[in-house]
Amino acid sequence: MDAGGAALGAGFGLLLETVKESIDKAVMFKPMLKNIEGTLECLQPLIQDIKGLNMELDLPEGETTxxxxxxxxxxxLVAKCSKVGRLKFFKKRRYTDKLLELDQTLKGLIRILQVQGTRDTKKTLKLTRDIHTAFIKDNGGNNRVVYDPIISAVTCGVPQVLPPLILGLDEALQELKMTLLLNDDASLLVVTAPGGCGKTLLAQKFCLDPQVQEKFKKNIFFVPVSKRSPSLSAIVQQLYKQKRQDVPVLINEADATIHLEQLLNQIGGNPILLVLDDVWPASQSLVENFVLFRIPDYKILVTSRSPLPSLGPIACRYELNPLNDKDAMTLFRHWASMEDESSHIPDDVVKKVFCDSGLVCLFFLFK
Incomplete structure (x- = not known):
C-alpha cells in the first residue's frame, strides 16, 4: 500500500492498490477499472482533507468510517474480477454491472463530500459573522456597522452636476450606448485614454443620458476607484446602502462576494449598470470580482488609463481620443479668464499657451 493510501485509511488504500494491480490482470474489465481509478484519484484529496481536519479538531472518524x-x-469485488476467466461470459456481465455500480457509488461520495464541504464552509462563515456581530454591539444592544478607514469615502451615486460646456464627447457617448444598450452580448466595456481626456466625464454623461436612465432607472451605480482602490467589502457595503438595504457586516472578501451575488440576484429582475471609474492596473482583480455573475441585463462600464489586459476577451474596449485643437481651445477660453476677469483672450495668447505647453486637455484645470 502506498503512503498516500495508508494516510487515508485502510479501506481507501486497499481499494486503490487493488484497482491498480488489477488493471493489467483483468483485461476484459480494464476500461471500467481505469474509470474507477480516476474516480478514486478525485476522491482522494477530499477524504484526506476530512481526516486531516478531524485530527486537528479532535473529531470522531465517523464521517470517513x-x-x-x-x-x-x-x-x-475488484479482487474477484481479476480472477474471472475470459470465457466466463455470464460472470463477466454480472461483475461488469457491479463495477459500474461501484464507480457510481464512489462518484456519489464525491458529490456528497462536495456538498458537505460547501455546507460546512457556509456554517463556519455564518458562525464567524455572528461572533463578529456580537463584538460590535454597543452597550445599548444596537448593532453598529464598522467600516474600514476608506469605506466612508466610497460612494455609489452618480454625480448629478455636469459642466455647463462639454465638447468632443458626443461620438463617444453614442458608441457607449450602442455597446451597452443595444448589444446583448456585451456585458463589460472598458473605456481607455490618457489622464485628463474626459473618461470620467464621459461615464458621468452616459449615466445621466435619458435613454440610459430609462433603461436602468434606480439601478445605476457609480463607484470611483482611483489609485488607492477601496476594498471589495467597502464597495459592496455601499451598494447595499445605496439600495437602502441593511448594510451587512462583512468578514472578508469571500463574504463580500457572496453578499454581492445576493444583492445582484435580488435586484436582477431589472437591468443593472455598474460604473467602476478610474481603475488602475493594480486593481484589475477588483473588476474581476464583479464580472463573475451571469445576470441578464447586468452591464459594467470601466474607465481606465490602461486597457486592463487581464480581463481578457470578455471585455469590449473603446479608446477615447483626446480633444482636437479647436475644441480644446474653445474650452480653454471658456474656463480661463484675463486679470480683469474677462473671458475674452486674444488668439495669440491662446496659441502661445498651447504651443509652449503642448497640452490638449487644459480645460480640466477648472477643477
Missing amino acids: DFESKMEQGAM
Missing part, C-alpha cells in the same frame, strides 16, 4: 467500509467491499 462509512466510506472506508464501502471501499473495503469494493476492494473485494
